[in-house]
Amino acid sequence: MPGISEREFLKEYKAEKYERPSVTVDIMVFTVKEGKLHVLLIKRGTHPFRDMFALPGGFVGPHEDLEAAAMRELSEETNVKGIHLKQFRAFGKPERDPRTRVITVAYVALIRSEHIRLISRADAADAVWTPVSELPEKMAFDHREILSQGLDYLREKLEYGSDIAFQVMPEAFTLSELQHIYEIILGKKMDKRNFRKRMFSLGLLKKAKGKKTGVHRPAQLFSFKRKAGAPIR
Amino acid sequence: MPGISEREFLKEYKAEKYERPSVTVDIMVFTVKEGKLHVLLIKRGTHPFRDMFALPGGFVGPHEDLEAAAMRELSEETNVKGIHLKQFRAFGKPERDPRTRVITVAYVALIRSEHIRLISRADAADAVWTPVSELPEKMAFDHREILSQGLDYLREKLEYGSDIAFQVMPEAFTLSELQHIYEIILGKKMDKRNFRKRMFSLGLLKKAKGKKTGVHRPAQLFSFKRKAGAPIR
DNA sequence: TAAATAGTGTCTCTAAGACATTATGTG
DNA sequence: CACATAATGTCTTAGAGACACTATTTA
Numbered sequence A, B: 001m002p003g004i005s006e007r008e009f010l011k012e013y014k015a016e017k018y019e020r021p022s023v024t025v026d027i028m029v030f031t032v033k034e035g036k037l038h039v040l041l042i043k044r045g046t047h048p049f050r051d052m053f054a055l056p057g058g059f060v061g062p063h064e065d066l067e068a069a070a071m072r073e074l075s076e077e078t079n080v081k082g083i084h085l086k087q088f089r090a091f092g093k094p095e096r097d098p099r100t101r102v103i104t105v106a107y108v109a110l111i112r113s114e115h116i117r118l119i120s121r122a123d124a125a126d127a128v129w130t131p132v133s134e135l136p137e138k139m140a141f142d143h144r145e146i147l148s149q150g151l152d153y154l155r156e157k158l159e160y161g162s163d164i165a166f167q168v169m170p171e172a173f174t175l176s177e178l179q180h181i182y183e184i185i186l187g188k189k190m191d192k193r194n195f196r197k198r199m200f201s202l203g204l205l206k207k208a209k210g211k212k213t214g215v216h217r218p219a220q221l222f223s224f225k226r227k228a229g230a231p232i233r
Numbered sequence C: 001t002a003a004a005t006a007g008t009g010t011c012t013c014t015a016a017g018a019c020a021t022t023a024t025g026t027g
Numbered sequence D: 001c002a003c004a005t006a007a008t009g010t011c012t013t014a015g016a017g018a019c020a021c022t023a024t025t026t027a
Helices: A006-012 A066-078 A143-160 A163-168 A175-186 A192-202 B006-012 B066-078 B143-160 B163-168 B175-186 B192-202
Strands: A022-033 A036-043 A057-059 A086-091 A102-110 A127-131 A205-214 A216-224 B022-033 B036-043 B057-059 B086-091 B102-110 B127-131 B205-214 B216-224
Touching (some): A022 A163, A036 A066, A036 A175, A057 A066, A066 A102, A086 A143, A086 B086, A102 A143, A102 A163, A143 A163, A143 A175, A163 A175, A163 A216, A175 A192, A175 A216, A192 A205, B022 B066, B022 B143, B022 B163, B022 B175, B036 B066, B036 B175, B057 B066, B066 B102, B102 B143, B102 B163, B143 B163, B143 B175, B163 B175, B163 B216, B175 B192, B192 B205
Parallel strands (some): B022 B102
Antiparallel strands (some): A022 A036, A022 A057, A036 A127, B022 B036, B022 B057, B036 B127, B205 B216
């Protein structure tokens, strides 16, 4: 059919003719709670891997943007909404899903959990914050592997000074609070003076109004500067 | 159906019931030729975007690993084989392919072009090395955008000292030759002494046997140390 | 005034960048 | 010996990490 126009070609194109993989998104939502780094998992209510823990996620709709699908699934399965996701990478081993061929695109976010009320639904019962130090030995699909790589990615981004930490802090926070979060996620103690020096030199912080008081010297509050229109990478 | 076993569930699972996106891979193969950074493009022989330039790539088979699909498509469309690909990221805007919903996973490689004989096929005529400084203004799909991001990725990896440069050099090379490749890809002149210091301090090079001779002082040859079992990131 | 946390400066070491001369081949 | 490219070292600057004391509030 050398002569037909692109318009005609597209009219005749039948995607159904081709056997295709399915596409899912999986989301790693991390937070810091009770002094530990946690990740949001769901206990699967349906086959396959029923009753096992999995990352929230699901199939991408036929006309849905990848990130929109991730947001929708996250909202449906866990009630977490309005957060900022970073695409991490795609996973596509042929045998990773026993139903059919599934390629998944993994996303990472780091948020604070305070104002989130997790829900349960028929097909995704028991959305739970799980300490990453206590992950179940077996998880659904290859989610254990995805998590392992996602954790490395999160720590790398945090250490490098990306904007991934923006969402985990409240609007205003003290430098000690920020340092505490870093120490928990990176799993190491940091020097107070060096930490402050580096944070200031990154130029991401601005002084906020007010001080945090307590049975001690009041602490200056800070907030993140929004990098105006900075690309999300 | 709360009572059925996972085995029964999987027997009854029909992937065809669900409307699904398609999945492709697209490959950015870069090389340095004639003093310029080139990328391997194909002129499309079929709709959509017939006669426009595109990245080599195509649909992922139903039981095929993503990277295997990338290798296969690259081989079929350009005759480039046996190279090492790095997954970059997934692109999935709903309107990026006029045929149907297509999500693509992009790969990057940097190789040398000397021993490659490019082929042409019916559905991918005219595989050509194109200088990245002379990319066509309009390219098929969102390949122009993918290339733009892929170039950033390539340069970042190179500058950071990843193993992405391994394949672009011959088995043995002089430091001046290596520096020349870096300068072309990064688009900037570098200081000879500083370049050598940094390359040695990265610990990726080992002295090779022999010297390169010419109408000048002979130059020591080097080759890359294979990082034994280093993970591909 | 005791308890708790905030806030601060210097030294050392390493890496990056600027910079020019000598060395060793070939024709 | 002219030409071409190889090879090499020092200084300066910036950032990372080690390290300890003073300041300010409340109870």
